Amino acid sequence: MTKAMYPTPMLDQLESGPWPSFVTGLKRLAEDKDYVVDLLGQLELSYKTRKGYWKGGTVGVYGYGGGVIPRFTEAKDADNKPLFPNAAEFHTLRVMPPAGMHYNTDILRKMTDIWEKHGSGLIAFHGQSGDIMFQGATSEGVQPAFDAINELGFDLGGAGPAVRTSMSCVGAARCEQSCYDEATAHRTVINSFLDDIHRPSLPYKFKFKFSGCPNDCMNSIQRADMAVIGTWRDNIRTDEALARKWFAKHGMNELVNDVVARCPTKAIRLKELGELEPGDSVSTVAVSDTHGLEIDNHDCVRCMHCINVMTGALAPGKDKGATILVGGKRTLKIGDLMGTVVVPFMKLETDEDRAKLVELGQQVIDFFAENALEHERTGEMIERIGIVNFLDAIGIEVDPSMVSSPRTNPYVRMDGWDEEVAKINARKQVA
Amino acid sequence: MSQPQMRRAVESGVPDNRQFLHPLLIKNYGNWKYHDRPRPGVLHHVSHSGDEVWTVRAGTQRQMDVHTIRRLCDIADKYAESHVRFTIRSNIEFMVSSFDKVGPLIAELEAKGFPVGGTGNSVSMISHTQGWLHCDIPGTDASCAVKALMDELVDEFRNEQMPNRVHMSTSCCEINCGGQADIAIIIQHTKPPKINHDLVANVCERPTVVARCPVAAIRPALVNGKPSLEVDEKKCICCGACYPPCPPMQINDPEHSKFAIWVGGKNSNARAKPTFMKMVAAGIPNNPPRWPEVSEVVKRILRVYKADARAWERMSDWIERIGWPRFFEKTELPFTKYLVDDWRGARANLNASTHIRF
Ligand code: SF4
Numbered sequence: 001m002t003k004a005m006y007p008t009p010m011l012d013q014l015e016s017g018p019w020p021s022f023v024t025g026l027k028r029l030a031e032d033k034d035y036v037v038d039l040l041g042q043l044e045l046s047y048k049t050r051k052g053y054w055k056g057g058t059v060g061v062y063g064y065g066g067g068v069i070p071r072f073t074e075a076k077d078a079d080n081k082p083l084f085p086n087a088a089e090f091h092t093l094r095v096m097p098p099a100g101m102h103y104n105t106d107i108l109r110k111m112t113d114i115w116e117k118h119g120s121g122l123i124a125f126h127g128q129s130g131d132i133m134f135q136g137a138t139s140e141g142v143q144p145a146f147d148a149i150n151e152l153g154f155d156l157g158g159a160g161p162a163v164r165t166s167m168s169c170v171g172a173a174r175c176e177q178s179c180y181d182e183a184t185a186h187r188t189v190i191n192s193f194l195d196d197i198h199r200p201s202l203p204y205k206f207k208f209k210f211s212g213c214p215n216d217c218m219n220s221i222q223r224a225d226m227a228v229i230g231t232w233r234d235n236i237r238t239d240e241a242l243a244r245k246w247f248a249k250h251g252m253n254e255l256v257n258d259v260v261a262r263c264p265t266k267a268i269r270l271k272e273l274g275e276l277e278p279g280d281s282v283s284t285v286a287v288s289d290t291h292g293l294e295i296d297n298h299d300c301v302r303c304m305h306c307i308n309v310m311t312g313a314l315a316p317g318k319d320k321g322a323t324i325l326v327g328g329k330r331t332l333k334i335g336d337l338m339g340t341v342v343v344p345f346m347k348l349e350t351d352e353d354r355a356k357l358v359e360l361g362q363q364v365i366d367f368f369a370e371n372a373l374e375h376e377r378t379g380e381m382i383e384r385i386g387i388v389n390f391l392d393a394i395g396i397e398v399d400p401s402m403v404s405s406p407r408t409n410p411y412v413r414m415d416g417w418d419e420e421v422a423k424i425n426a427r428k429q430v431a
Numbered sequence: 432m433s434q435p436q437m438r439r440a441v442e443s444g445v446p447d448n449r450q451f452l453h454p455l456l457i458k459n460y461g462n463w464k465y466h467d468r469p470r471p472g473v474l475h476h477v478s479h480s481g482d483e484v485w486t487v488r489a490g491t492q493r494q495m496d497v498h499t500i501r502r503l504c505d506i507a508d509k510y511a512e513s514h515v516r517f518t519i520r521s522n523i524e525f526m527v528s529s530f531d532k533v534g535p536l537i538a539e540l541e542a543k544g545f546p547v548g549g550t551g552n553s554v555s556m557i558s559h560t561q562g563w564l565h566c567d568i569p570g571t572d573a574s575c576a577v578k579a580l581m582d583e584l585v586d587e588f589r590n591e592q593m594p595n596r597v598h599m600s601t602s603c604c605e606i607n608c609g610g611q612a613d614i615a616i617i618i619q620h621t622k623p624p625k626i627n628h629d630l631v632a633n634v635c636e637r638p639t640v641v642a643r644c645p646v647a648a649i650r651p652a653l654v655n656g657k658p659s660l661e662v663d664e665k666k667c668i669c670c671g672a673c674y675p676p677c678p679p680m681q682i683n684d685p686e687h688s689k690f691a692i693w694v695g696g697k698n699s700n701a702r703a704k705p706t707f708m709k710m711v712a713a714g715i716p717n718n719p720p721r722w723p724e725v726s727e728v729v730k731r732i733l734r735v736y737k738a739d740a741r742a743w744e745r746m747s748d749w750i751e752r753i754g755w756p757r758f759f760e761k762t763e764l765p766f767t768k769y770l771v772d773d774w775r776g777a778r779a780n781l782n783a784s785t786h787i788r789f
C-alpha cells in the first residue's frame with residue numbers, strides 16, 4: 001500500500017551494529033506509512049548535504065498556546081514544491097510524563113495505538129525536557145492525537161516562553177537515598193502552574209526539576225531555573241551489620257582510599273573502636289572488631305559520596321527536606337550558570353510544606369515575569385540585578401550558606417550596615 | 432480552520448504516577464534501605480520491610496517506533512510483571528519481584544537486540560537531542576550520531592569497568608540541549624552566519640535579533656536598498672544565537688561547522704561541587720553517517736581515563752588530580768590558544784598560583 005522507498009545508502013549504514021537502530025524502526029514504520037517513507041527521504045538528504053530542512057511555524061491544539069513543536073519542510077524544488085510531500089509537516093506533541101517516568105504496558109500500548117493512527121508512529125522516551133515526544137504529525141493529525149492522548153489522562157507540556165515540563169528522579173519509589181516525596185512535590189508544583197505551561201507569556205522558559213538527594217540524578221542544578229534537591233539536617237544514619245559486610249568485602253585500603261580520603265570536607269575519620277567519640281552531631285559505626293568510622297556531621301556537606309560507596313551502611317539522616325537553588329541554565333546568552341542556593345533547607349513532608357514550595361515558585365516566577373528582559377533566563381536576570389536584590393524582592397534573608405565566600409572587594413556602598421546589623425539582632429531576640 | 436465542536440482540553444497536568452508504579456514500589460515507597468548490583472545492568476533494592484526488587488536496565492534507541500515499544504511491552508508482559516520505567520538517559524528499566532526472573536528477562540532483551548547494562552561505573556546511554564530528524568536549527572544529527580557511538584561503546588555499556596560512571600551527551604548546536612557531561616560532543620561553528628539579505632526584512636524581527644547576540648556584533652543595515660542586518664565578522668564568535676530568531680542568518684555550514692569535545696562536567700554533588708565541562712578538542716569534522724573522527728577522540732579520552740583514574744574518580748576528579756598538562760599529554764590532544772578562556776569571568780580559569788605539576 002505504500003510508495004517505494006527512496007534509496008538511503010547513508011542511513012542504511014546505521015542499521016548494522018549492536019545498538020538498537022532507530023533507522024530500522026523508521027523503515028518498519030515506512031512499510032505501512034508513506035509519511036515515513038518521505039521522512040526517511042528527507043533525512044537521507046540531510047545526511048548527504050549536512051543540512052537541516054525543518055522550519056517552525058504555528059500549530060497548536062484548541063485552547064492551548066503551546067506544547068506542539070511545529071515543523072514544515074524546507075526541502076523544496078525550484079517551484080517551491082516539497083521534495084518529500086508526504087512528510088511536508090512533521091509536528092511534535094510534547095506530553096508530560098508521570099513523575100519518575102513509570103508506565104505499565106497497558107498505557108504504553110494505548111499510546112502506541114494512538115500514535116500509529118494519528119501520527120508517524122515514532123515516539124521518543126523522553127526529550128531532554130522530560131516530555132514524551134510524539135514525533136511526527138500533520139497539522140490535521142495534531143488535534144485528534146492530542147484529544148486521544150488527553151483522554152488517557154495525559155496533558156501537553158510547555159514550549160516557548162513558558163513554564164516547562166518537569167522531571168523528577170525515581171526517588172522514594174525505588175531509591176534509598178530519597179529525601180522527600182519527589183513525585184508528589186513534582187506533581188503538586190507543576191500542576192499549580194498549568195496556565196503558565198499551556199499559555200506561554202513569560203520572558204523566556206522556566207524549568208523546575210526535582211532530585212531526591214544531592215546526587216541530583218535529574219541534573220537539576222545545571223538545567224533548572226528552580227532546582228529542588230533533597231538533603232537532610234541531622235546525622236548520617238549508620239547500620240553496623242551492613243558496614244561490617246561492606247568492610248569484609250572491600251577491606252582497609254578501599255575504606256581509606258575510596259571513602260575516608262574522598263570526603264571533600266574531611267568530615268570522616270577512621271579510628272580504633274576504643275577511640276570513637278560519639279556525640280550529638282557525630283555518627284559512629286564499627287566496620288570490624290578493631291576499627292570504626294566517625295563522622296562529624298557539622299562538617300559534612302551532604303555530598304553523598306560516602307553514602308554512595310557504602311550504601312545502607314551509611315544513609316541520609318531522618319530530618320529530611322530539600323535545598324532550593326535558582327538560576328541554572330545552559331550557555332546562551334551569557335554562558336553556563338549553575339543554580340545557586342536561595343533556600344538552604346525546607347521541609348517537604350506535608351501538603352503545607354509543599355504549598356510553601358509552590359508559593360516560592362510563584363514568587364520567583366512573578367518576579368521573573370516582571371523583571372526579566374525578553375529571552376533572559378532567571379539566572380541571567382539575577383546576574384544582571386544581583387542576588388541580593390533578587391532575594392530582597394522575593395522576601396528571603398541572606399544566609400552564609402548562599403555564598404562560597406563573602407565578597408573579596410570593597411566596591412559596595414555600606415551606609416546601611418548598622419541598620420542591617422540591628423535587624424539581625426532584633427530577629428535573634430525574637431527567636 | 433473553523434472546526435465546529437472542538438473538544439475542550441482537560442488540563443490534567445502531570446498524571447499521578449501511582450497508577451503506573453510496580454506494586455512493590457508502591458508498597459515500599461519511601462522505605463528503601465539499600466541496593467547492590469548482582470551483575471552489570473541489574474539493581475537489587477532491599478526495603479526496610481524486607482521486600483526485594485530487581486531492576487534490569489537496557490538500552491534503547493530513544494526515538495522508538497511503535498513496533499519497538501510493543502516489543503518491549505511484550506517482554507515486560509511475559510517476563511517482567513508489566514511495569515517499566517525510563518531513565519533520564521532513555522534506558523528502559525524492568526522491575527521484577529524475584530531473582531529467578533532476572534536471567535530469562537536479560538536473555539530475552541539481549542536476544543531482541545536491547546543491550547543490558549548502563550548501571551554503576553559503566554558508560555551509560557548518551558543524552559541527546561533532535562538533530563536533522565526534527566529540530567529547526569541543527570548542524571548535525573542526534574539519534575544516529577549516538578547510535579554510531581554506542582555501537583562502539585556497547586562493551587563499556589554492558590560492563591562496569593570504568594573508574595566511576597561516565598555520562599555523555601551530544602548536541603547539534605551550541606544551545607547544547609544534551610547538557611553537561613563527563614564527555615560532551617557539541618557542534619562548534621567556525622564561520623559567521625551567511626545572510627540572505629532578501630529575506631531578512633520579511634522573516635526577522637530585527638531588534639530581537641540584534642538583542643540576541645552575546646557580543647553585540649549585529650546591527651541593522653540597508654543592503655541593496657532593503658532593510659537587513661549586518662554582522663561585524665571580527666567580533667562574531669559564531670555562536671549561532673542569531674539563527675533561530677532569524678533563519679536567513681544561516682550559521683550551519685556543511686564544511687565549517689565542526690565538532691568540539693568537552694570533558695569534566697558533573698551535576699552530582701558527590702565529592703567536589705558540581706562542575707562545568709571544559710573544551711578540550713575542536714575542529715573535528717561532521718561526517719555522517721558514522722562520524723568516525725568523533726568516535727576516535729572520544730574513545731581515546733575514555734581509554735586514558737579508564738587506565739589512569741582511580742576508583743570513584745569521575746572524569747573531573749581525575750583531571751583535578753593529574754592536572755591539565757598531563758591530561759593533554761596523556762590524551763595526545765593539542766592544547767591550543769583557543770582553549771584559553773576569554774569570556775566573562777575568564778580570570779577564574781587562569782592558574783593564580785605556583786601550583787604546577789612537573
Ligand atoms: S537523585 Fe538521589 S534520590 Fe533521586 S534517584 Fe538519584 S540517588 Fe536516588
Ligand code: SF4
Pocket residue numbers: 262263264265266267268295299300301302303304305306307702
Ligand atoms: S556525605 Fe558528608 S561525610 Fe560523606 S563524604 Fe560527603 S561530606 Fe563527607
Ligand code: SF4
Pocket residue numbers: 560561562566567568569570602603604605606607608609
Ligand atoms: S542542540 Fe540545538 S539543534 Fe540540537 S535539538 Fe537542541 S536546539 Fe536543536
Ligand code: SF4
Pocket residue numbers: 623624643644645646647648649662666667668669670671672673674682
Ligand atoms: S553567530 Fe552569534 S556572535 Fe555571530 S552574529 Fe550571530 S549571535 Fe552574534
